[in-house]
Amino acid sequence: EAGVTQFPSHSVIEKGQTVTLRCDPISGHDNLYWYRRVMGKEIKFLLHFVKESKQDESGMPNNRFLAERTGGTYSTLKVQPAELEDSGVYFCASSQDGETLNEKLFFGSGTQLSVL
Amino acid sequence: DQQVKQNSPSLSVQEGRISILNCDYTNSMFDYFLWYKKYPAEGPTFLISISSIKDKNEDGRFTVFLNKSAKHLSLHIVPSQPGDSAVYFCAASGRRGSTLGRLYFGRGTQLTVWP
Numbered sequence: 520e521a522g523v524t525q526f527p528s529h530s531v532i533e534k535g536q537t538v539t540l541r542c543d544p545i546s547g548h549d550n551l552y553w554y555r556r557v558m559g560k561e562i563k564f565l566l567h568f569v570k571e572s573k574q575d576e577s578g579m580p581n582n583r584f585l586a587e588r589t590g591g592t593y594s595t596l597k598v599q600p601a602e603l604e605d606s607g608v609y610f611c612a613s614s615q616d617g618e619t620l621n622e623k624l625f626f627g628s629g630t631q632l633s634v635l
Numbered sequence: 636d637q638q639v640k641q642n643s644p645s646l647s648v649q650e651g652r653i654s655i656l657n658c659d660y661t662n663s664m665f666d667y668f669l670w671y672k673k674y675p676a677e678g679p680t681f682l683i684s685i686s687s688i689k690d691k692n693e694d695g696r697f698t699v700f701l702n703k704s705a706k707h708l709s710l711h712i713v714p715s716q717p718g719d720s721a722v723y724f725c726a727a728s729g730r731r732g733s734t735l736g737r738l739y740f741g742r743g744t745q746l747t748v749w750p
Contacts, residue, residue: 523678552737561637562679562724562740575737610678624738626671626678 521545523627525611531633537599540630544593544613550574551594552614552624553586557607565609568594580605601634608632638662639727641741648748654712656744658725661706665727669738670699670710673722682723683710715748722746 553565566576570591588594666687671679
């Protein structure tokens with residue numbers, strides 16, 4: 520069974536440009552999460568989808584970030600325009616619907632975003 | 636306003652010895668705690684967890700201890716092996732009224748186990 524897939528694995532862009540990150544969750548997983556780790560800091564929650572609906576987006580830093588999950592399958596996270604402080608590793612995670620155990624949360628390998 | 640703190644950014648241990656990784660939290664609403672292990676260029680993977688109704692949970696070489704009154708937990712690895720070298724993240728969640736999957740992480744501790 521394929522795990523959570525993210526791409527690109529790395530992205531280097533200039534300040535002011537737009538970047539779109541993609542996440543393909545494990546097949547059948549209705550819950551999809553985005554997290555971010557800025558260098559040396561903790562991994563921080565960004566938002567949570569249940570199917571195509573945003574369940575919780577309280578962790579989104581500002582309105583330059585837009586997450587979508589059309590059709591309830593893969594998700595995209597767009598940063599427009601990117602700023603220097605957006606640099607970090609963006610992780611996606613997924614879990615099955617109704618899952619009550621946090622350990623059944625599976626993470627992707629992340630996208631390393633560098634804004635220059 | 637970091638709610639989960641791992642104050643040791645790194646730990647170096649000889650193979651065969653015990654590794655003890657520490658974690659403190661501030662939010663008394665947290666009632667479920669997890670440890671994740673992360674290798675370079677990979678995502679975090681679940682290692683072991685503990686519910687607040689317990690004070691110890693064991694899985695092979697890994698044991699997690701929880702001291703609720705001190706808001707402190709620790710991960711013990713015995714015996715440590717070179718393959719255990721990774722970044723270890725402590726994470727917490729509150730089951731009551733919180734979103735499943737929303738975890739609060741610490742900054743991680745880089746464990747290096749040398750032969």
